[in-house]
Amino acid sequence: MLDAIPYLIYFFGPFLLAFFIGRKLLKATYCAFGIGLLAFFIAWVCILMVTQIPAALSDFFKEGTLLYSLILAASAGLFEESSRFFAFRVFRGLREKRNWNTGIMYAMGHSGMESIIVGGSLLLTILVVKFAPQYLSPELLNESKKVLEISFGAGLYNSLERLLVGLLIHGCFTCVVLLSFVKSRKYLLFAMLWHFAHDMVGLNFHHLSEHWIAEKLWILFIVVVYLWILFKLKKVLSIEKLQS
Numbered sequence: 001m002l003d004a005i006p007y008l009i010y011f012f013g014p015f016l017l018a019f020f021i022g023r024k025l026l027k028a029t030y031c032a033f034g035i036g037l038l039a040f041f042i043a044w045v046c047i048l049m050v051t052q053i054p055a056a057l058s059d060f061f062k063e064g065t066l067l068y069s070l071i072l073a074a075s076a077g078l079f080e081e082s083s084r085f086f087a088f089r090v091f092r093g094l095r096e097k098r099n100w101n102t103g104i105m106y107a108m109g110h111s112g113m114e115s116i117i118v119g120g121s122l123l124l125t126i127l128v129v130k131f132a133p134q135y136l137s138p139e140l141l142n143e144s145k146k147v148l149e150i151s152f153g154a155g156l157y158n159s160l161e162r163l164l165v166g167l168l169i170h171g172c173f174t175c176v177v178l179l180s181f182v183k184s185r186k187y188l189l190f191a192m193l194w195h196f197a198h199d200m201v202g203l204n205f206h207h208l209s210e211h212w213i214a215e216k217l218w219i220l221f222i223v224v225v226y227l228w229i230l231f232k233l234k235k236v237l238s239i240e241k242l243q244s
């Protein structure tokens with residue numbers, strides 16, 4: 001039973017955050033959360049198409065290569081930030097409430113769908129390994145087993161990290177996109193470039209160091225710096241709202 005808790009966090013954690021923090025604390029609407037879920041899913045499908053087509057054509061674009069990380073990071077920056085922009089431009093429920101609270105609720109949906117997809121992928125891996133291992137090549141089967149052999153503590157940490165740090169990251173990106181409406185469109189480009197740079201570091205950090213401490217220091221950097229930026233953005237958005 002305990003082994004199922006990390007997967008439950010992947011799936012139900014975003015909805016709990018939306019209820020207790022988004023709705024109860026921030027008084028934001030569930031509309032923002034739902035649109036965030038939808039927007040990320042659409043962006044994710046676009047990213048898959050852009051990254052998988054080159055990977056199928058040449059080994060130069062296979063997962064793990066520098067070119068793959070470039071395409072993935074660039075497409076994530078382009079499609080995810082564009083989806084945020086159009087969500088707050090097109091949907092009336094967001095267009096009329098372009099503030100920090102709504103942005104965080106939207107980010108809960110955006111990062112939440114990513115968490116749900118990761119959890120779903122892990123769950124699917126478990127089902128295939130246990131009930132249909134014959135459909136996997138020996139190499140892929142061994143890799144899948146390694147993914148599932150992590151301890152309960154590690155699985156719990158990974159799910160909470162994905163849920164909370166993901167929200168922090170997407171909260172920052174969302175608030176920068178909101179600045180493109182209240183200040184200048186250049187902030188949309190800035191959000192795309194920031195997203196690209198962030199993903200490039202995350203995807204290639206293992207080339208600098210494979211030690212687990214280095215990875216945790218990167219996460220610590222994100223928590224401290226991005227949290228500071230997030231509340232700075234709250235102050236900026238509040239000032240812009242008063243001046244408008």
